[in-house]
Amino acid sequence: MAQNGAGRFADVLAKHEAQILEDWVADQRRAGGGRSLGRLSEAQMREEAAEFLRLLRQAVQQQAAAGAGGETDTDGPGWDAVREFLAGLSRSRARQGFSPTETAAFVFSLKQALFAHLAREAGGDADVLFAEVWQATTLLDQLGLYTTTVFQKSREEVIARQQEELMELSTPVVKLWDGILAVPLIGTLDSARTQVVMESLLQAIVDTGSAIAIIDITGVPTVDTLVSQHLLKTVAAARLMGAECIISGIRPQIAQTIVHLGVDLSQVSTKASLADAFLLALQKTGRGITRGAGAGVTSGAGPAA
Amino acid sequence: MERIPILKMGEFLLVTIQVDMHDRLALQLQDDLTNRISQTGAKGVLIDISALDIVDSFIGRMLANISLMSRVLDAATVVVGMQPAVAITLVELGLTLPGIRTALNVEKGMELLRAYAAGVASGGGDGGANVGADGEGADGGPVR
Known part of the structure; x- marks a missing residue:
């Protein structure tokens, strides 16, 4: 049938x-x-x-x-x-x-x-x-x-x-000045990405002999306890190698969240913008910015207003 | 029995670890170093671990202990040249070694020790510590 x-x-x-x-x-x-x-x-x-x-x-x-x-x-x-x-x-x-x-x-x-x-x-x-x-x-x-x-x-x-593309494009380490590195983070930080960021940052520190690394989190949409823990891990690892980290790009909402969550960032220098962080990095390496030929404004002493 | 050599450079001691650290060796180093500090009255100790590829939690703790002991004996300690893989391992083990000063290489470590010694000598003035691993820039929070 x-x-x-x-x-x-x-x-x-x-x-x-x-x-x-x-x-x-x-x-x-x-x-x-x-x-x-x-x-x-x-x-x-x-x-x-x-x-x-x-x-x-x-x-x-x-x-x-x-x-x-x-x-x-x-x-x-x-x-x-x-x-x-x-x-x-x-x-x-x-x-x-x-x-x-x-x-x-x-x-x-x-x-x-x-x-x-x-x-x-x-x-x-x-x-x-x-x-x-x-x-x-x-x-x-x-x-x-x-x-x-x-x-x-x-x-x-x-x-x-x-x-895959996200993984590749997410971790550039840029050299801002002699001895100053910056890592602009974009997107949410999970364990896998933190690992990649940490490895490339530490390797860049060794390669360039930089004493200061700026981690810019302007592009990180949310910061929860896990993300901040990952950030602190990166900072601690860089410190162990002899480099200091500055975290910049903290938006007002994120500052509030961090305090509400009780995350302790007191061991880390934090700045609102990458420009402020760069200025701090220059100061720490004994440099300053002057305007024009000598007569300009020196940003040697004191924190930015 | 093998030992890790401790070299005296002026008022500082220089320890270069160039072999695989095993537990007995680490304990021996701890013994030797504390003895040398008290004998020589050294003002600083520089430990170079750039050749160290592998650490475990015990060695990590030994490093922390050695530098804390040196500090008790009034000698600043700087650990220099840590490999990225070692740093990541220590952080993952939860050993962030908060009491230890670090520098990228021997040169910067020496600079740091000199700055520290000068700072102590001049009663805590600004010793120009521009290689500082713990700068005083903790003006906390995103204030604008």
Whole structure:
């Protein structure tokens, strides 16, 4: 019976391919209600539907010819072309802004047109019809879900790539002056990033022989106990190597949070802006800034007002 | 038995650790160094650990103890040349060594010791401690 069903399913697809396509496109037009179609021309949709139907027919015929029976396994090599087409479709739909549901619905919507033709072919035989419908529905479900899997996979690839890029661009150590380094931190500090920041900062301290490092946290959105603990760890490690850290870029809200959390930053010099921190660093290395040729304002003594 | 040499340079003592520190060696060093400080009346001790690649919690604590003991004997201690990996390890072990002065290399460490000695001699004037690991710039908080 199953053998019979598989063969019949292929026959129906082959015999009524054009009519099924017409019905299917009409169904989709109705279901879309013009909403989805706005993003996709009807000609394009028809082209995609025809292509899918053609590949589906070839795969099913191949399977029937091989005598694989009613077992439908879309992971098999005979389905490579169909899977490839669906993967491409899923990606292009995702780019056009379709939701994964809409993409899967494209495959599922074939059921109505297909079942109608299966029923007509089966005549009144309920058993035969049931077997055929069951096989067709299993098949289409698998293919529909496959588009969702591909959608998700491509999203995950994007996320993984972005994370990698974030890691790479997040830890520049810049030399502000001879003996003064700066680390502008951007984004939330977690353990992994702190490790990277700490390592590159300490290595830069060794390489340049800098005695002062400014950690600028203007780009850190929130500071909680964990983040401040990570900051203090970095400061402590730099101190162990003989370099002093200044933390700058503390925004008013963050200053409030730090005090509310009871984080003790008294061992660390803190400044509101990178400019103030730089000035402090210059003072500590026995330098100052003068304006013009000698007659200018010296910022040698006293903290900035 | 191997020992870590302690060199006398003027009024300072110089300890260069160039072998892998094991526990007995560290205890021996602690013994020798305290003896030498009291014998020579040294004003400062400089410990160079730039060749030290591996530390564990015991060695970390020994370093802290040695410098605290030196301080009790009225000698300033500076640890210089710590490797990044060692610094990270010590911090992860929770040993931030708050009582220890540090410097990047022997040269800066010596400068720091001289500045400290000069500061003590002149009764705490500004000894120009511009290499300070603990500068007096703790004007806390983001005041503008």
